[in-house]
Amino acid sequence: MxxxxxxxxxxxxxxxxxxxxxxxxxxxxxxxxxxxxxxxxxxxxxxxxxxxxxxxxxxxxxxxxxxxxxxxxxxxxxxxxxxxxxxxxxxxxxxxxxxxxxxxxxxxxxxxxxxxxxxxxxxxxxxxxxxxxxxxxxxxxxxxxxxxxxxxxxxxxxxxxxxxxxxxxxxxDGADSELARAIALGGAGWRSRTLATVPANLKTPAWLADQAVEVGEAAGLEVTVWDGARLEAEGFGGILAVGGGSVNPPRLIRMDYAPPGASRRTPTVVLVGKGITFDSGGLDIKPSESMLTMKRDMSGGGAVIATMAALRDVDCPVRVIGLVPAAENSVSGSAMRPGDVITHFGGRTSEVNNTDAEGRLVLADAMAYAVSEIAPAAIVDIATLTGAMKVALGQWTGGYFANHEALAAQVESAAVASGENVWRMPLVKDYEERVTSKIADGDNAAGGAGAITAALFLQHFVGDVPWLHVDFASAAESPVDRHEWTAGPSGYGPRLLLAWLGTEDPLEGIA
CATH class of the missing domain: 3.40.220.10 (Leucine Aminopeptidase, subunit E, domain 1)
Structure with missing residues (x-):
């Protein structure tokens, strides 16, 4: 070995x-x-x-x-x-x-x-x-x-x-506090960028979980990690299926933050970040050139870990729980196959008609867990989910979908403040039939309008909870040095999330 x-x-x-x-x-x-x-x-x-x-x-x-x-x-x-x-x-x-x-x-x-x-x-x-x-x-x-x-x-x-x-x-007189906050924001971006840049021969799901434990301890967070046995015992079928082809078993990472003086009445926000530490595409394998950047397919998970570590520094007033479903999407005899049906946490089933549409499968498990076990006031998931988003928005702007107007407005304001740009995309109900399987509850490979159908697939796992989905495959990689972006993985996301969660009332109009 x-x-x-x-x-x-x-x-x-x-x-x-x-x-x-x-x-x-x-x-x-x-x-x-x-x-x-x-x-x-x-x-x-x-x-x-x-x-x-x-x-x-x-x-x-x-x-x-x-x-x-x-x-x-x-x-x-x-x-x-x-x-x-x-x-x-x-x-x-x-x-x-x-x-x-x-x-x-x-x-x-x-x-x-x-x-x-x-x-x-x-x-x-x-x-x-x-x-x-x-x-x-x-x-x-x-x-x-x-x-x-x-x-x-x-x-x-x-x-x-x-x-x-x-x-x-x-x-x-206010410069000291503004400087301290800026160092926290910049540091979160730095950490997220580092996590995304580490090569996958080191960055396994277990390694990513260890990083979460380390930064969580330093930030005073409670961190829990599910190993493969616990994931199987509790029914996280999406995470297990995506990670099943790799010698590096999957993990689910949970990080808990509570503000000073929090009580049982303090509302909770759940952040969910896609943690695919390397994406080969699985049996629907990617072309070699498309794999060159796939060490950073866990950028959403890295953004959540970096955000959680800085919440205290920006005086976040609500409880926040970060969930990172981490897996390596590999090719082997135990890899999930096109046509397989998997059962997610909570019982909803998905037909896998494209093994390279794996991110939504792991996010679905984490989101279903959040709704069932945490009952949050809002859920925000963040992921490098679809190449279609880059086709739609180009290089420097992330796309987002939302089922709640006040939550959408909060994130729009945070984008302006943070410099991490977003553009709202529509949840087009006409495409709903494309994410419906003939033999299971859902189909992970709807095809066409790819960013929208991916969001529609995920929406089934949040019920009536206010929810916002950020797909930043468009902004995950900077081809050149440009302003604050350096060539390589961008580390996008923490500034956006912290600009929102660091406001006086992140859930105004929501909870």
Whole structure:
């Protein structure tokens, strides 16, 4: 038997600090960064730039004009500076565009600063000093996530994030709490992205469950893991069928969060995340090129684990239970076959007419369990479920379906706040006959309108509970570095969920 792979130590996100001083007053920084604001008469430089020009003996505005800088969001002009006859340590000045000054623009500016300062020791910047409400936090989240890197090299990572980012000229009393919340949001995105990027020769269902236990203990959560024997004893037929072809047996992960002072009357939200640690397609095997990204088919489960770990940091006021049905969809003599009928938790049956439509089978078990055993006020499931969603929405926007208008409105607002975009899709009743089997209760391979029919299949497992289904196969993989996204698995989801669950009343109009 092959030895268990050992993941090498990974890099950490930048550390952040606040200071009321301007960059030239703060010693030890290797890089200074100043905002550039578009203006009809030509771009303007923000706080501290004039003082920096004088201290450095460099006309920064002239340097910007020389390269025709515009100040558009994320545009970076680099100005190397010599250190002759100066006591400071600065070697580089960055002039960073903030566009129209929106929260999104500052998130992109943060990402631009992070990319321009990799392998540097420190940067001091006044960009956050002119940020709008929530803009400081957006800048921090952008800088954190654009710093992400993952490696499995014998020689270590090729590059490292800037070690420290000081937000200068910031003295607002609320900045400390905004910074702490932003670090929690960015950290959740980082964790989700890491989980999605780990290769499947390490990331088995058991390994994913171990990660949930580890982060749950650190976050003060109660974590329960079902092994194969317990799954069989309790009737989780969907999870067992999908995982039945693999030498790595499936798991069901449950993570429980309760806010301080919670009582029996505190309502509960259930999050369900698809945890397919590798998807070969099963006997309906995928083409080889379609398997290249399938180590991240557990991205929904990773998003739920990362969200659960950060709920306390965003002061979530409701109970939250995270469920991650984890399995590896493999090919073997024990794999589920086209035409098989499986019995889900609670008794509903599904005819398996496509073994590559496996995600809905494991989600169905977890959702049925939630309705039966938890009786939540709302259920939100999140999954890389259908290629059809990418056809519908392209690369950067997740799709969602909802059976409750207030829940849909909450998630729409969270998308705007978080920067993880969503677009509502319709639950078209005319397609219901496509998810009905001739011999079982449901058919997992309706075909046509694939994202919609997958949602209709899942809807049968929530009864009348307010429910929202996020299918982000469209946004699960970033082909290139773009703003806060780094090339590879995107880690999409935690910012969206935390922006919702961290509000004063996530269940307003729902429960």
């Amino acid at each position: 092959a030895a268990t792979p050992q993941l090498p130590p990974q890099v950490s996100p930048p550390q952040f600090a606040l200071s009321p001083a301007l960059p030239h007053q703060i010693g030890g920084a290797e890089v200074w960064a100043f905002p550039v604001l578009p203006d009809e008469g030509g771009p303007l430089l923000g706080p501290g730039a004039d003082e920096a020009s004088e201290a450095l003996g460099v006309d920064l505005l002239a340097a910007l004009d020389a390269v025709r800088g515009t100040g558009r969001a994320g545009e970076v002009t680099t100005v190397p500076v010599a250190s002759v006859d100066r006591d400071d340590d600065v070697r580089l000045v960055l002039l960073v565009g903030v566009g129209d000054g929106s929260v999104t623009d500052f998130r992109r500016a943060g990402a631009a600063v992070a990319r321009a300062t990799k392998d540097r020791a420190s940067v001091v910047t006044t960009l956050a000093a002119i940020a709008p409400d929530e803009g400081l936090g957006a800048f921090v989240v952008g800088a954190m996530l654009a710093s992400f890197t993952f490696h499995w090299r014998s020689t270590g990572p090729r590059e490292r994030p800037v070690a420290r980012i000081v937000l200068a000229d910031v003295s607002d």
